[in-house]
Amino acid sequence: MSSTLDAPLGARTPDPASGATFAAGERVPTRRRYLMCEPRFFTVEYVINPWMRPDQPVSTERAVEQWEQLRRTYERLGHTVETIEPQPGLPDMVFAANSGTVIDGRVLGSRFRAEQRAAEAEHFRRWFLEHGYRSVVMPEKINEAEGDFAWTGSLLLAGTGFRTDPGAHAEAQEVLGMPVVSLQLVDPRYYHLDVALFVLDDQSEHPLVAYYPDAFSPGSQQVLRRLFPDAVIANAEDAECLGLNGVSDGRNVVLPMEATHLAEKVAERGFEPVLVDVSELRKSGGGPKCCTMELRD
Numbered sequence: 001m002s003s004t005l006d007a008p009l010g011a012r013t014p015d016p017a018s019g020a021t022f023a024a025g026e027r028v029p030t031r032r033r034y035l036m037c038e039p040r041f042f043t044v045e046y047v048i049n050p051w052m053r054p055d056q057p058v059s060t061e062r063a064v065e066q067w068e069q070l071r072r073t074y075e076r077l078g079h080t081v082e083t084i085e086p087q088p089g090l091p092d093m094v095f096a097a098n099s100g101t102v103i104d105g106r107v108l109g110s111r112f113r114a115e116q117r118a119a120e121a122e123h124f125r126r127w128f129l130e131h132g133y134r135s136v137v138m139p140e141k142i143n144e145a146e147g148d149f150a151w152t153g154s155l156l157l158a159g160t161g162f163r164t165d166p167g168a169h170a171e172a173q174e175v176l177g178m179p180v181v182s183l184q185l186v187d188p189r190y191y192h193l194d195v196a197l198f199v200l201d202d203q204s205e206h207p208l209v210a211y212y213p214d215a216f217s218p219g220s221q222q223v224l225r226r227l228f229p230d231a232v233i234a235n236a237e238d239a240e241c242l243g244l245n246g247v248s249d250g251r252n253v254v255l256p257m258e259a260t261h262l263a264e265k266v267a268e269r270g271f272e273p274v275l276v277d278v279s280e281l282r283k284s285g286g287g288p289k290c291c292t293m294e295l296r297d
């Protein structure tokens, strides 16, 4: 547990990522390891979510530049970025978060709903095996990994409604041995959990999340209120730029640059917003988190 809230008054806690020190009460980042895939073959040529419009021009070059910026942002924050080789014919492979859930070094692979993305899962499975992961399980049920799974440090929040099969929630609980909480998504624009909710703090006893209530069924909204009474509540404007597709290291919160309102809200809670341009990747319905699988080894 690295929350500085426990630190003695006046103590300064060293930041494992940058070596900087933080005063008691300040948010402290923890060093992360991410897996990313360059969008070398990025296009929008099929439609599997309401953001994708093949008639709209897309620049692969700009997507690569934005992705490079995102990768450099993580490195500047002190994190490690691993990469997987992109494959021709798999334009959505840049959305690495959809291809595995890694907790305590155990890997649950993915199984895509859309046939156009199906082959991505096997490339990632091989990456895990080649990179020393011993426990790699491929799911039987449709499972879009961190697209629909969010780890709070103690619970695996699991979305369903558009992509991941509810049966995959039970499967994840068995394979990963972690308690799973199912959440029902109801708005097709927010077709994955990771465009409706993200975890701001996964290191403290009381995890903190940000979410957009209207993306969830009434029952799931109640569950979220009960589990996270002090959550950051996003509004429609935050959701509409895919602002909930954020990545937090416990202090720095990487957000799409349009998410200025959400950035203010997280700043009020002591986080440091880091805004990035992901406009090209958003044309496929993605943002920073979609491009970033966390390797929790």
Ligand SMILES: NC(=[NH2+])NCCC[C@H](N)C(=O)O
Residues within 6 Å of the ligand: 048, 049, 052, 092, 095, 097, 098, 117, 146, 147, 148, 192, 194, 195, 284, 285, 286, 287, 289, 290, 291
């Ligand atoms: N984790 C995410 N939300 N990833 C974005 C995936 C975007 C991709 N075009 C799809 O519809 O599958």
